[in-house]
Amino acid sequence: MIINGRAIAKEILNELKTKVQNLKVTPTLAIILVGDNPQSVAYIEQKELKANKIGAKVIVKKLNDKVSESELLQIIQDLNKDNSIHGIIIQRPVPNISSGKLDLAVIPQKDVDGFNPASNFEPPIAKAIIKILKSVDSNFANKKIAVIGSGKTGGEPIIKTFQKMGMDLSVVDSKTENPELVTKSADVVISAVGKPNVLNTNNIKKGSIVLSVGLHKGEDEKLHGDYNEEEIDKVASFYTPTPGGVGPVNVAMLLENLVEAAQ
Secondary structure, eight states, rough: BBBOOHHHHHHHHHHHHHHTTTTTOOOEEEEEEEEHHHHHHHHHHHHHHHHHHEEEEEEEEOOOOOOOOOHHEEEEEEHHHOTTOEEEOSSSTTTOOOOOHHHHHSSSOTTTTTOOTOOSSSSSSHHHHHHHHHHHOOTTTSEEEEEEOOOOOTTTHHHHHHHHTOOOEEEEEOSSSSSHHHHHOOOOOOOOOOTSBBBTHHHHHHHEEEEEEEOOOOSSEEEOOSOOHHHHHHOSSSSSSSSSSEEEEHHHHHHHHHHHHHH
């Protein structure tokens, strides 16, 4: 059965809109975009659209991809000091600059993306996955979970959050021997790779819950998830589509962090 991420996100956004109406300030998010990566631009547009719906404000700082590390860090420092800004995100990937330094650059009180180890907020992508799983299985935390991929913006924050929660978690990456044995024994499989056919009817078990965080552009120039949905539908009990699956909930959870920061 398809999991309707848009419906889950709509419910969250409606709750946030009410909270924003009761605030004395307008929650304001600063987004730093380095370069003009089309996928990043599309993500930012979605964030702006949904922020407007709840009464929040988004300020996008577009920087040339030749910006130096010191210049970028100074811009972040200025935003950290600006009391009218409640949340700061650096749209990834950022070319030619160490992600480790960027993780620490945003102060914990404004790090609504949750990259700083001392951040006040859980990563939106991890919160989104938890919200989606709770919508179909309130007992998911006691199930065997496999995460495929450990990338900076997808698998890694999910893995770290689930490990903190003490879940029965297996991680599949390029070094994993016999990865299909891991995924086939899991009750929940979360794929964060960004390639076609990472999962199929041969490497997941009947009745499992399957979520795609990974995205790739197909020959049709549209975004697709890590599996063929028609194939997965034959085996999985629940799965997220692309688009309309994890993405909308991820944006909603980012805005939830922003509203919390403003509060």
